[in-house]
Amino acid sequence: MDIDRFIAVHEAEWARLADLARRAGSGGKGLEHGEVDELVRRYQRVSLHLSQARTVHQDPGLVRRLSEVVGAAHAAVHGVRVSRFSTVKRFLWSTFPAAVWTCRRQLLASALVFFGTAVVVGLIFWQAPNRIDLVMPRSTQKAYVEKDFVTYYSENPSAVFFSEVTTNNIQVAILAFGLGAVLVVPGVIVLFENGAYLGLVAGLFATRGRFWNTFVVYIAPHGLLELTAITFAGAAGMRVGWAVFAPGDRTRAEALGDEGRRSVTVVLGTALGFLGAGLIEGFVTGSPALPAGVKVAVGVLAVAAFLLWTLGRGRAAAAEGWTGSLEELRPSYIPVDPLAPPAPLPGPVGWVPDPLAPRAALAAAGSVTAAASAAAAAPAAGPEA
Structure with a gap:
C-alpha cells in the first residue's frame, strides 16, 4: 500500500483516536459509555500504523503526526502526567x-x-x-x-x-x-x-x-x-x-x-x-x-x-x-522503536490483549487506567486459547 492510500484508509481512525485522547485528558471523565474500550483498541492499532509509517513509508511528517497521536493516547491510557522536572530530565538524558x-x-x-x-x-x-x-x-x-x-x-x-x-x-x-x-x-x-x-x-x-x-x-x-x-x-x-x-x-x-x-x-x-x-x-x-x-x-x-x-x-x-x-519535549510524546511491537497494557504475565477483541465498558470506573487494571483482573476477557 502506497503512502497516499495508507493515509486515506486510516485518516478517520487517527482523527478519532486524537479526539478520544483529548477528551480523556481529564481522567476519562469526558468519554461516553463504551468509548474507553474504543480508545484502548484504537491506541493499539494506531501504534501499529506508526511502526509501519517508520519502517515502510519513512515519511517524517507522517511519523511526527502519528507520534503525537499515539503519545497522547498513551498518556490517556496509562495515566501519564509529565512534570517540569521530567521534561528537563528527558531533554538532558534523551x-x-x-x-x-x-x-x-x-x-x-x-x-x-x-x-x-x-x-x-x-x-x-x-x-x-x-x-x-x-x-x-x-x-x-x-x-x-x-x-x-x-x-x-x-x-x-x-x-x-x-x-x-x-x-x-x-x-x-x-x-x-x-x-x-x-x-x-x-x-x-x-x-x-x-x-x-x-x-x-x-x-x-x-x-x-x-x-x-x-x-x-x-x-x-x-x-x-x-x-x-x-x-x-x-x-x-x-x-x-x-x-x-x-x-x-x-x-x-x-x-x-x-x-x-x-x-x-x-x-x-x-x-x-x-x-x-x-x-x-x-x-x-x-x-x-x-x-x-x-x-x-x-x-x-x-x-x-x-x-x-x-x-x-x-x-x-x-x-x-x-x-x-x-x-x-511535549508531554504526550513517546519514542517508538520501529522494530518493536506496541507495548501491551498492564495484565497477567504473558497475556497480550487482542486489539480487536471487545471489552466490557468500564467508563464508570472514572479513568482509562482503571479500565486497564480491570482487564488485568479478568484475564478471561482476553483472546480465547
Whole structure:
C-alpha cells in the first residue's frame, strides 16, 4: 500500500483516536459509555500504523503526526502526567544526546576544520618562528607570553570572569551555528579563523619554550570542554545548512524544519557545556592554590564526561527511538522503536490483549487506567486459547 492510500484508509481512525485522547485528558471523565474500550483498541492499532509509517513509508511528517497521536493516547491510557522536572530530565538524558548523535558526521567535519587548522597553523609557526612577526610585533609577543596570558585568568574576580567568558563563548557558538546554517561555508570560515588563532598562540608559546608549562596548563582546564562545545555548535549549523543541498526524501522546507528543530536542541544543550567551561575558567584555571596537574586533570575529566554524555548516551538514545527534535519535549510524546511491537497494557504475565477483541465498558470506573487494571483482573476477557 502506497503512502497516499495508507493515509486515506486510516485518516478517520487517527482523527478519532486524537479526539478520544483529548477528551480523556481529564481522567476519562469526558468519554461516553463504551468509548474507553474504543480508545484502548484504537491506541493499539494506531501504534501499529506508526511502526509501519517508520519502517515502510519513512515519511517524517507522517511519523511526527502519528507520534503525537499515539503519545497522547498513551498518556490517556496509562495515566501519564509529565512534570517540569521530567521534561528537563528527558531533554538532558534523551533528546539532547540523540540530537548530538544524529549530527555525528557534521561533528567530525567541524572538529577536523577547527582542530586540524589549529594543529597545522601551530606547526607552521613553531617550525618558522619568524613568521609570527608578520602577525604580531615582537614586543607584544614577549609581553603576551611572559605576563598578559597568565594575568588574564586572574586579574578579575572569579564570579565576574566566569560571567564574562561564558557570555562570550555562547556568542561565538551562536555565530558558528548561525553562519553554518547559511549554506555551511560561512560557519566553516568561523571555525577556521578560531582554529587558526588557537594555532598561532600555541605556536608562539612553543617557540618560547613555554608550551607545556604555560599554554597547556592555562588552556587545558577549561579549553578542552569549551573548544569541544564550539565544534558542537558549528556542527549543528552545518547540518541545517547541508539540508538545503541534500534534503533527502523531504522537501527543502521540511528538511530545514526538521533539522532546525534538532539543531536548536544541540545549541541549547551545548550552552551547558559552555556553562561548565566558564565555571572551570573562572574558578580553576587561574587559581593559584591548585597544582598544574590538578587543573589539567579537571579539564580532561570534564571533556571526557561531556563526550560520554553526548555521544555515548546519544547512541543509546537514538536506538531507543529518540530523534533529538524539540517536539520530543511535549508531554504526550513517546519514542517508538520501529522494530518493536506496541507495548501491551498492564495484565497477567504473558497475556497480550487482542486489539480487536471487545471489552466490557468500564467508563464508570472514572479513568482509562482503571479500565486497564480491570482487564488485568479478568484475564478471561482476553483472546480465547
